[in-house]
């Protein structure tokens with residue numbers, strides 16, 4: 001049987017194909033002044049970040065996964081048809097605020113001189129204001145905050161977190177309208193790959209595209225099984241997006257999803273996505289950061305199911321473990337606390353993505369080596385842990401699940 005273009009019906013099925021992006025110049029094109037806006041907490045050392053990412057990718061390949069790189073796929077698409085390349089560049093410049101005028105023309109001409117590979121690399125890395133000569137007659141570019149930005153086109157340092165610009169679910173995906181400007185261009189690459197690359201064109205469902213004005217990011221989108229999703233209501237995903245996605249999935253005859261568990265989490269940078277505080281590591285085992293529950297262990301949770309005439313029924317819950325048992329029909333389950341729930345270790349390891357595990361098969365995960373307390377606890381709960389090196393990668397505030405977008409998992 002041919003490999004599926006996209007087939008992801010769980011968080012834990014054996015990982016067969018995964019989408020990655022190797023960190024490039026973009027992670028060093030961050031400055032102290034732009035770090036916060038670009039969603040980083042420090043400036044990684046590129047050479048080491050690349051070595052760490054190569055180690056991560058090799059770990060996945062050594063365990064049976066095919067690794068695809070989004071920039072390679074984008075080059076395949078943009079290189080084969082000048083009209084597609086033209087439309088992509090025009091859209092990219094328009095979304096960056098250069099729809100027309102001298103800056104648009106200068107940037108377009110500058111990019112024309114690049115090979116497709118070099119153009120894609122350059123777009124990820126960013127284009128500096130002083131990289132080429134042109135007579136700029138735009139007040140917008142010459143005065144105010146934008147003039148202080150050393151880049152005409154911002155670098156995309158978060159691109160190695162391929163979890164977020166899209167989310168595979170079933171035989172399709174969401175292509176996401178991301179929350180912050182710093183990340184929005186990332187999903188344009190996804191859109192073109194899914195629409196034009198022969199591996200995906202005409203073979204995948206787009207459950208929600210990036211042209212909505214409400215925000216959603218893949219770190220919030222968890223595929224609990226072939227008909228149940230958990231989606232975080234978070235700093236990065238709005239309840240409106242979740243409602244819109246649920247209605248589409250419930251009405252689309254090609255979707256098997258009939259239950260969405262909306263889980264409200266604190267809205268802050270450390271816990272920007274649900275997968276920074278909660279992941280599924282086995283049929284009945286989960287990691288969870290205790291700081292997302294109140295003193296009584298409660299949260300704000302809604303089970304969403306199809307109602308009459310295309311509406312969505314809501315059932316309110318407050319206990320995460322009980323809700324998971326209910327929707328997954330589990331008699332028992334095991335919630336493995338980040339950092340053993342210790343008041344110092346738990347927040348430290350959550351900050352460095354101790355709960356952001358990537359499950360590569362039921363009961364088998366990839367984690368950051370720096371989260372040694374969480375890793376030891378996972379092993380004590382019978383989980384097989386592959387540790388990857390992480391000192392530079394973790395400065396971007398994302399872990400192994402963030403750095404990976406499954407395209408095919410074996411069914412469980």
Ligand SMILES: NC(=[NH2+])NCCC[C@H](N)C(=O)O
Nearest residue numbers: 039163219273396397398402
């Ligand atoms: N799925 C995730 N937890 N992704 C982490 C993304 C980190 C990135 N710096 C951002 O703020 O967007």
